[in-house]
Amino acid sequence: xxxxxxxxxxxxxxxxxxxxxxxxxxxxxxxxxITDAGLNKADIDGVLCAYSxxxxxxxxxxxxxxxxxxxxxxxxxxxxxxxxxxxxxxQAAALVESGMCRNVLVVTGDNRLTGMPxxxxxxxxxxxxxxxxxxxxxxxxxxxxxxxxNHYMNEYGTTSEQLASISVSAREHAIRNTKAHRRTPITIxxxxxxxxxxxxxxVLDCCLISDGGAAIIVSxxxxxxxxxxxxxxxxxxxxxxxxxxxxxxxxxxxFGCKHxxxxxxxxxxxxxxxxxxxxxxDSFTITLLMELESIGFFERGEAGPACLSGALKLDGQxxxxxxxxxxxxxxxxxxxxxxxxxxxxxxxxxxxxxxxVKDSEIAFVHGDGGILSAHCSLVFGRT
Numbered sequence: 001x002x003x004x005x006x007x008x009x010x011x012x013x014x015x016x017x018x019x020x021x022x023x024x025x026x027x028x029x030x031x032x033x034i035t036d037a038g039l040n041k042a043d044i045d046g047v048l049c050a051y052s053x054x055x056x057x058x059x060x061x062x063x064x065x066x067x068x069x070x071x072x073x074x075x076x077x078x079x080x081x082x083x084x085x086x087x088x089x090x091q092a093a094a095l096v097e098s099g100m101c102r103n104v105l106v107v108t109g110d111n112r113l114t115g116m117p118x119x120x121x122x123x124x125x126x127x128x129x130x131x132x133x134x135x136x137x138x139x140x141x142x143x144x145x146x147x148x149x150n151h152y153m154n155e156y157g158t159t160s161e162q163l164a165s166i167s168v169s170a171r172e173h174a175i176r177n178t179k180a181h182r183r184t185p186i187t188i189x190x191x192x193x194x195x196x197x198x199x200x201x202x203v204l205d206c207c208l209i210s211d212g213g214a215a216i217i218v219s220x221x222x223x224x225x226x227x228x229x230x231x232x233x234x235x236x237x238x239x240x241x242x243x244x245x246x247x248x249x250x251x252x253x254x255f256g257c258k259h260x261x262x263x264x265x266x267x268x269x270x271x272x273x274x275x276x277x278x279x280x281x282d283s284f285t286i287t288l289l290m291e292l293e294s295i296g297f298f299e300r301g302e303a304g305p306a307c308l309s310g311a312l313k314l315d316g317q318x319x320x321x322x323x324x325x326x327x328x329x330x331x332x333x334x335x336x337x338x339x340x341x342x343x344x345x346x347x348x349x350x351x352x353x354x355x356x357v358k359d360s361e362i363a364f365v366h367g368d369g370g371i372l373s374a375h376c377s378l379v380f381g382r383t
Contacts, residue, residue: 002221004093005231005383007103008037009345011338014212014330015181018114022055023067025109025213025335030068033215038228039103044217046074046095046104048088050334053124054115064107074101081128081369082281083239084108085214085337086376089365090237092218102220108335109213121209128370130245142206142284144246144371146198149286151252153200160200162304163285164191167204167327169312170282174324176355181210181330205285210330214338216345224383230349235270235362236379238263246371254294256375257366261295264364264377272296275379276360277347278318279340281368282325291366292318295377319357322347337367341378348382 010032012025026049034041047070049061057063061077064070074095080087085108092104112121122141129139152158168188174180191204224231240256240263243249265271272295280295282288292303297318298311312320323329323343326336344363346352365378 007219007227008033008217011214017211020111022052029213029215037217046101050084051079080374083367083369083374084334086367096220104218107215108338110333111211142198156301158304164188165308166285170325170328174328180324207326207331212332233381235381236264236268240375255372258294260375260377268379275364277357278320278364280366
C-alpha cells in the first residue's frame with residue numbers, strides 16, 4: 001500500500017486583515033490548495049475542518065461545505081487545540097490509505113485579530129483552565145506555561161537569554177518571509193526588556209494573534225504521477241496524550257510529544273538525526289525548547305545553549321520554524337499549526353524562496369494543544 005501524499009498546499013496573507021472572515025479565509029485557502037494540486041472542487045471527496053473563535057459552530061466543516069457547495073464522502077470538524085492541524089493531516093492520511101477517500105481537503109482559518117474585540121482571543125482561551133481547581137486561583141494559559149518554564153529553568157539550568165534566543169531566531173526567519181506578520185528585527189535584549197506576561201515569560205516569548213488561513217490536499221499515493229507539483233509523502237504519524245489540565249499532568253518535564261514523535265519516527269523508519277528541517281508548535285519559547293528535548297533533537301538541558309548558539313537558524317544544527325513560527329509568522333488558531341505544515345511542504349518542494357534549507361529531504365512537524373496536553377507528530381519526505 002502506498003503512503004498518502006500531500007499534493008496541494010496554500011496559505012493566505014496573514015496578520016491584520018481588515019474585512020476578512022472565518023469562512024472567507026477558509027474559502028481562499030481551500031481554493032488555493034485545490035489549484036496548487038491541479039484539481040477541481042469536484043475531485044475533493046473528503047473534507048476536514050477545525051474550529052473558529054469568530055464563527056463558532058458545532059458543525060463547522062458542514063458549514064464550510066455548504067459555503068463552498070461541496071458534498072464529500074467524508075466530512076468532519078476536529079478540535080484538539082494547537083494539535084488540530086497535525087491531527088487532521090493524520091486523519092486525512094488514514095482516510096486515503098484506507099481507500100475511503102482519494103483527495104481530502106484539510107482547511108483552517110480564523111480572523112482572531114480583527115474579528116474579535118481586543119483581548120477577545122485571550123479571554124476565550126481562558127476556558128482551557130479547570131473551572132474548579134484552576135480558574136479560582138488565577139490560572140491562565142501564559143501562567144501555566146510559565147509554570148513549566150520555571151520548573152525547567154530550575155531543573156535543567158535553562159536561562160531567560162536562552163529562551164529569548166528562540167524568539168530572535170524565529171524573527172530572523174520571518175524577516176526573510178515577505179508574508180510574515182512581524183518582520184522588525186529584535187535582539188535578545190529586546191525580548192528580555194519587553195513587557196512581562198507571566199514570569200519568566202515576556203510578551204516577545206509569546207505567540208502572536210493574527211488573521212489568516214491555510215489548507216492542504218492529502219491524496220492517495222497512486223495519484224502522485226498526475227500531481228501538478230512535487231508530491232510530498234507522509235512517512236509517519238503519531239499522537240501522545242498525558243492530561244488535559246496542567247494540574248493533572250504526571251510530569252512538568254515529560255509530555256505526550258515524546259510518545260507522538262517516537263511513534264511517528266518509528267513508522268517512518270527514521271530517527272531525529274535524519275530530519276533536515278523541523279516545524280514545531282511554538283506558542284511560547286518554553287514550548288519549543290521543552291519539545292526539542294522531549295522529542296529527541298537535543299539531550300536534556302542542551303537545547304537552551306544550542307539555541308543560544310544558533311542551532312535553529314537556517315544554517316544551524318536543526319533549522320526550525322523557517323517561516324517565522326507562531327511568534328513571528330502568525331497565529332490564527334488552528335491555522336497557526338497548519339502554517340507549519342504548509343512551510344514543511346514548501347521546504348521539501350524546495351520552494352521556500354529566501355529561507356530554503358539546502359537539500360532538505362525529510363521534514364518533521366509537531367502540533368501541541370492545550371497546556372502541552374494533546375500532541376501529534378508528522379514526518380514528511382520528498383518523493
